[in-house]
Amino acid sequence: MADELGEFERIARFLAPLAGPGGLGLADDAALVDCKAGCRLVVTADAIVAGVHYLPEDPPELIARKLLRVNLSDLAAMGARPLHYLLTTALPAELGVEWFGRFAQGLEEDQRGFGIELLGGDSVRTSGPAVLSLTAIGEVAAGMEIRRSGARAGDLVWVSGTIGDALLGLQVLRGAYRDLAAERSDYLIRRFQLPDPRVELGQLLSGVARAMIDVSDGLLADLCHICATSNVAAVIELDKLPLSSAAGEVIGREPELRPHLAAAGDDYELLFTAPVEAAEAVAALSARLRLPIARIGRIEPGAGVRLVDADGRTIQIDHTGYRHF
């Protein structure tokens, strides 16, 4: 009973203020979502677990914001505009009011930033580590959604932002690269803890990109998903991989690390294919959003993803996915 009252109070105090009109102040069994004529809704859900996807001692604001952003990244990868989200939390008793208040604060900050609203959800107790599950809802003009299956031989492969920062940020958190300048370590850590889902770019790529995915499992693994559903192959040039200056410094010292960045996940950049003729449109979007978008390879007939060096020689790496800590 104490738990139940605690839940109602927690909802009233921290979550109800986050609810939009569709959430009915979180006072109903379910929430209402309107869909504009000519639009489709786009829905995605992701869960994160303390000790698997984040460290229990991470700042609760950042945990909340990363959870939200990971889901917004999935909407972005479909070209959708984010609208709402539902949240279910299974929390251990030791995470008290202060933790939850800071968690809600993180949600509030990102809600404002991304123009979205809480619709509803559930909060329960667990005797194990916290499990946080979020369902995000967006909209896209019917027929304008960008799927994984649209890649065609001859397309160029593009990726936004920089790749590998999140992996290096995690390594820094674990004590690696201690002699990096603080500014660079902080940058890498932030890229791991607080990704920037490319929400605007995703929407603007409707009609430009043929296939798209966000880089979560790892660039090569995510490209594999595109290739498998599109029935094509891809060749990625390692030297074209866009690196931040912080990542560039690390790679300058340990060049053998570079292929691993191609396999690193959690960057939440957009990886897409587009016909050669779209190159100018992509460049224009890059300029408009002041966001680098790099051409890193091409789509070919066949199957699978091949990483090559500047001379076109295949580079073997020991895994193509992202290893959680």
Add this chain to the structure above:
Amino acid sequence: MADELGEFERIARFLAPLAGPGGLGLADDAALVDCKAGCRLVVTADAIVAGVHYLPEDPPELIARKLLRVNLSDLAAMGARPLHYLLTTALPAELGVEWFGRFAQGLEEDQRGFGIELLGGDSVRTSGPAVLSLTAIGEVAAGMEIRRSGARAGDLVWVSGTIGDALLGLQVLRGAYRDLAAERSDYLIRRFQLPDPRVELGQLLSGVARAMIDVSDGLLADLCHICATSNVAAVIELDKLPLSSAAGEVIGREPELRPHLAAAGDDYELLFTAPVEAAEAVAALSARLRLPIARIGRIEPGAGVRLVDADGRTIQIDHTGYRHF
């Protein structure tokens, strides 16, 4: 990496067959949901935890079906027709392929029964107890949704089916009422493990009921939610509480238990208010669905919920909510 591969395989083997066309075979970042003209979507999410909401040794099929049904009950309480769901599972490593296969089988059976489809979700590992979170999506004709806030003084209070079975079923599972006939114990256990969300009734009550909720926290506590959001009071006559013959037998032996059934949760019946003139329409729905719907009280001006005996005297009970085990 083993986990990740395990996840892909598990999705391909067990979950992809459950996906409808909107789920794109679970091969995309997010799923697409169409909304008919003149309709609104209704969305709800609930999470359950092993050892809190179910016993770890419960049959996985039943866990899956209860999780689904609890969410369908929330849709029913808004008068919505269920369409889709998303599922996130955080599972401990010891729940292997056999458990997950049976869990997916339960989903499959109820999907068919309720005419709904899996849209997407996530599956992750936890070092703690399993946490299962489900988001259900339904539709309702715009303006026909039934909220908690519509109750008016003078309304009658109705409840479908029978109340208290789930609590007694849980007690039977814990070893109580050992001398009940097996048929009756089995009935009570089933009511706890596999509720029947009143999906059809909920939709048919659009335009009849003024306020509605499903009985999950406990009949009195749930009625409190209606009263609080509607700014009214309610009086419930204990003798009118509809009991199954199994519950009737238990109460025959232990009459002092009856008020506790009014506070018991997890029955997932529909509790609603309707104007006096709607009584015939309610009776007609009851006959059409062959589902008892009992008039158990009335709405009055004021605040709070009062439980009374046949002579109108207030009955005190020691808690108004549902205590998890």
